[in-house]
Amino acid sequence: MSQKFQNKYRISSARLQNWDYGANGAYFITICTQNREHFFGEIVETQFIASELGILAEKFWLEIPEHFPYVELGNFVIMPNHVHGILIIDKNASVSECEFVVETRLIASLPMPIPETTNKTGGFAGNKTPMLQDNISRIIRWYKGRCSFEMRKMHADFGWQSRFHDHIIRNEKSFETIQNYIEKNPMNWNEDKFCGK
Template identity: 65%
Template sequence: MPEKFQNKYRIPSARLQNWDYGANGAYFITICTKEMKHFFGEIGNEKMNLNAVGALAEEYWVEIIKHFPYVELGNFQIMPNHMHGILIINKSGEFVETQLIESLQPHQEIGGFAGENNPMLSENISRIIRWYKGRCTFEMRKINESFEWHSRFHDHIIRNSDSFERIQNYIEENPSKWEDDKFFKK
């Protein structure tokens, strides 16, 4: 029987156990809308035609690098009911300086049930996606108040250059192969 948290059943994590999702590397991310609803626009002539909500999904994905300076973006694609993107974590250079400055700040108690394990205190994929989904949701609901993301996201650690190239191509070609996509739903 699955374990419970706060008296609710928990679904086991799909994340790779013992992997630091804040480690330098490339990550293939897929985020779906709730119930695979078409919130972002439609495919026509093998091209994604973004609506206003889809344009926000694209805008805030590009904005990730402004909020997380240790992140670079690979290819990304907004689809009718999901989005794919590659996030590249590279924590060299200014990151060390940021840590030093933060260490000079007065110590504050960390609240909440998670304490120091709060994912919003870590520089990792979960924090980036949580920011992205939250920012998008806030703005998208001004246009479509029923907008919702699926509660989770898919990730894949890209381990070599062949895999990176294959995934980059998959993302780029996704609109032209929409009807064969595993996320396809009319």
């Protein structure tokens, strides 16, 4: 459903309205390439063969915990036109004697000590701006931006869909089911709804 904001139509968010996407928990994420183009490689006899862009997609996914120390990676898979992965947020595990905040602008990351009083503001949303919070949106923005910057050096037409799919994993059974789904994704490529056939 479209809503008006500042006299422009926008699509309603697919995010769960009352959920804090920076809360500790496990999140199943799917990010698709623009028009579901097969930038990342191909499936050959149930095996994923990565292209140069697919290798970069994996490399930067593995780097997520380096930039966001409160994140652990669950299973993930790079597919021809999308990435599936589980991100586990555990902010309790990332607290140390000398805390650092990582300011990220697409590709540049510099660790800076947290000041005594942090007064973050951003646009019309003020402190509620998602990009100033340690949450899933900020992580995915960094990942997509980092990939885009490097991948466009090799393939100028590379792009992502503007949104991403997320699912909050609420129990151990669901976690195991999704872990298995991700692991078997290349074998089930022909039945995958993201296949883009």
